[in-house]
Amino acid sequence: MTLQEKIDAIVAAAADGVGACGELSQISDLKVKFLGKSGELTALLRGMKELPAEERPAAGKLVNEARDKINALIDEKFASLQARKEQERLKSESLDVTLKGRAVARGSLHPCTLVKEEILSIFTSLGFSVAHGPEVETDYYNFRQLNIPKDHPARDMQDTFYLGNDILLRTHTSPVQAHVMEENKPPIRVVCPGKVYRPDDDATHSPMFQQIEGLVIDENITLCDLKGILECFAKELFDKNTKVRFRPSYFPFTEPSVEVDLSCSVCHGKGCRICKGTGWIEVLGAGVVNPRVLEMSNIDPEKYSGFAFGMGIERIAMIKYGIPDMRILFENDVRFLRRFK
Ligand code: PHE
Numbered sequence: 001m002t003l004q005e006k007i008d009a010i011v012a013a014a015a016d017g018v019g020a021c022g023e024l025s026q027i028s029d030l031k032v033k034f035l036g037k038s039g040e041l042t043a044l045l046r047g048m049k050e051l052p053a054e055e056r057p058a059a060g061k062l063v064n065e066a067r068d069k070i071n072a073l074i075d076e077k078f079a080s081l082q083a084r085k086e087q088e089r090l091k092s093e094s095l096d097v098t099l100k101g102r103a104v105a106r107g108s109l110h111p112c113t114l115v116k117e118e119i120l121s122i123f124t125s126l127g128f129s130v131a132h133g134p135e136v137e138t139d140y141y142n143f144r145q146l147n148i149p150k151d152h153p154a155r156d157m158q159d160t161f162y163l164g165n166d167i168l169l170r171t172h173t174s175p176v177q178a179h180v181m182e183e184n185k186p187p188i189r190v191v192c193p194g195k196v197y198r199p200d201d202d203a204t205h206s207p208m209f210q211q212i213e214g215l216v217i218d219e220n221i222t223l224c225d226l227k228g229i230l231e232c233f234a235k236e237l238f239d240k241n242t243k244v245r246f247r248p249s250y251f252p253f254t255e256p257s258v259e260v261d262l263s264c265s266v267c268h269g270k271g272c273r274i275c276k277g278t279g280w281i282e283v284l285g286a287g288v289v290n291p292r293v294l295e296m297s298n299i300d301p302e303k304y305s306g307f308a309f310g311m312g313i314e315r316i317a318m319i320k321y322g323i324p325d326m327r328i329l330f331e332n333d334v335r336f337l338r339r340f341k
């Protein structure tokens with residue numbers, strides 16, 4: 001066999017090997033087999049020194065050409081396998097940009113928040129401003145300053161969470177009245193929303209609930225002003241046919257005191273499940289500010305008078321949305337909350 005024939009056979013074998021190779025991981029094996037130290041081509045090169053000197057350059061050239069050829073074949077194979085691998089990767093990772101996205105559920109305001117904001121906006125449109133006070137109160141602001149001395153039986157009206165001797169969770173928003181009167185001179189016109197706490201827990205009571213307090217102090221304020229404002233408020237919150245009814249009541253910080261009923265917004269006074277057949281729904285406590293309370297806040301009761309009211313936000317939300325059990329307002333079941341979007 002001539003040298004040329006030997007070389008052709010090696011190149012042909014390499015071409016077959018490269019042709020049969022289907023994996024990138026086999027490429028280095030090919031290199032070792034055809035170009036490595038114990039490969040046939042290297043053996044040929046080694047045998048070169050037995051050739052006569054004048055034949056060596058031509059033979060060396062043949063072997064080198066063969067090596068370049070095999071190298072090129074392997075490189076080409078490597079490139080094509082790599083390209084195939086890249087294609088497979090792109091295919092498996094491909095994004096379908098035409099696929100529909102997943103909708104993100106949008107939150108909504110809690111019904112109590114909706115009602116609170118509506119109530120506040122009615123009062124601010126009537127010229128009231130909004131004030132806040134602390135939820136952790138002193139006995140002084142929650143009771144004594146509101147004309148409820150220690151051991152007064154009126155304290156039984158509001159069961160209390162005590163945090164210490166004189167520190168408690170406020171049982172109503174009325175202490176904000178005292179803060180506002182201490183910090184402002186009449187005329188005063190404020191509404192004070194906030195959380196309040198009492199140890200009650202059933203279908204119509206929760207240990208934490210929200211109230212909105214109202215306070216107006218000016219010259220010549222009477223019970224009639226209270227009724228006018230509340231009538232205006234009720235017609236805005238429910239509908240223009242809503243009627244307001246006062247029943248005598250008792251609160252130590254107002255004199256006279258009233259319970260305020262609104263005609264039932266569901267049956268319009270005929271009597272239904274919501275108003276328990278009476279046609280009226282009790283929504284708030286109110287009255288003319290007790291002069292003793294004014295005095296304690298350094299407001300001259302000879303010159304000024306005022307009215308105050310307090311209402312429960314959950315209770316109004318229940319009436320407005322026909323919710324029978326208060327607990328559902330605190331469970332945060334999204335199926336319920338979604339209805340208020
Ligand atoms: N603070 C009273 C309550 O929680 C309500 C009220 C407020 C009554 C203002 C009269 C005046 O029961």
